[in-house]
Amino acid sequence: MQLQWPSLLISGLLLLAVNSAAAIEGCHKGEQCTMVVYSEQTDTWQIINKSRAERAFSPFSTYKIPNTLILLEKNKVDTKTTYRVNTKAYPPKKWWPNVWHKEEITLKEAFSYSVLPLYQDWTNTLNKPEIKTYLSQFDYGNQDINGPLDGFWLNSSIQVSAFEQIEFLRRLNNKSLGLSEQTYQTFDSIFLQENHADYQLYAKTGAGPIARKTYIGWYVGKIKNARGTHYFAFNMYAPTFNDIVKIRVDKARATLKDLGIL
Template sequence: MLKRLLATGLLSLSLLQTTMAQQVEPCEEGEACTLALYSEVSEKWQFINPSRAHQDFAPYSTFKIPNTLILFETGQINSADSYSIDLHRYPQQSWWFSSWREPAHKLKSAFDHSVLPLYQQWSADLGKTAYEQYVAEFGYGNKDVSGPVDRFWLGDSLQISAVNQVEFLRKYKHRQLGLKDATYEEFEPVFLQRSGQNVRLYAKTGGGMLPEGGARGWYVGIVEDAAGSHYFAFNMDAENFSQLAKIRVEKALASLRAFNVSVPAMKD
């Protein structure tokens, strides 16, 4: 069981975002990475490695975007309450990150730190039927939630491409997912990661180990500036998860800047 979690849950985190001393280069043609970008300003798609942008991969923790929306919509969670991990169902493990060991979490913290055991127990409590319904209605990836209800997004049955990630985000932004207005409004501050003068970045990381070795990671979201909204999905492969976590976000942002999409600086 531990080996299974280490290969999926532990490494599906949005943690370990280390600031790099050296300049991180954008994704380039021929590398094991891709960027799918749709700007409503130009109403055009732009790609780095377009064939990879259409390949389906496990969403890992980027599934926390639709999952949190589903959990809000069904009343499983809210932004005001604090939540504790049920240690009888998900006993504390030696590999848990310090942020997971806190006695309680607000939703924003659970989302940003990808507190896997909380999302697992919420998903298990909600049940498979709800996920079958909402994932199908969202048109999210291959819509296959046949894997275990508390980890089907962690390299199990659910798969999605960078292009479909962007299409899902556009539906979310335009409130075309069939959800209550209150659900979108409650989720927006959870999704927000950075803000600056006339620029906001909404985003989520995700990643995990690959069966054949190495790691794969995501960074997906929306940049809103004075001109409009830019929807992006970036993924890349790395030799190991540590290497992936060090450069994933900055490589994605460098790739956005290569297409003249500005992003706000990280706050201290």
């Protein structure tokens, strides 16, 4: 049964957790979490809790990665236009963050702050056969989009594992998804979250309920540094949405530090 909780709708809002990363330990063997890292230049895998890494879950807002690619390729969105939520189709809720109420929202803001009603409205301009074609082309997760057109990625039909997230990110980075060069270049600028002298971080969060008192939190992406490109996919459980939002990114980053990636 699909859960319809308001907190599910802001699954990707916070890209940076509130707590200090130094206060949170990384993911360890036996915990209800997993981290998969693939370092391309050395062809090296680092895996914590492999059985969980093989298990497929709802992608929640990490689905905005393939979704944005499809929307760009179909010329449904662009980086020059600013957007506003269609409040007739998606009436505002009291809990909506301020950025969702803005009259001018860029595509990068919509991606980074997971402006779900915008993505739902955009996805409604597509149809299931063309989405299915792209997801098959991408080989993304189980490719099951039988759920609602504007929400099959929200604890519904489509499922993806941490390993599958990594393989998809590798195909994206290697430009082997069958998309235009312009789509790859545009998305790269949207995906980039931190640009430092010694590394660049490309990432997307996601979170939502998969059972009563069980939320999953995702953090997936890639890190480019002097040692090459490192793809990562992390997920964990927490009993509430607030718990997930507070620690998922810091726990993932602490794990990446433990593994020598950050």
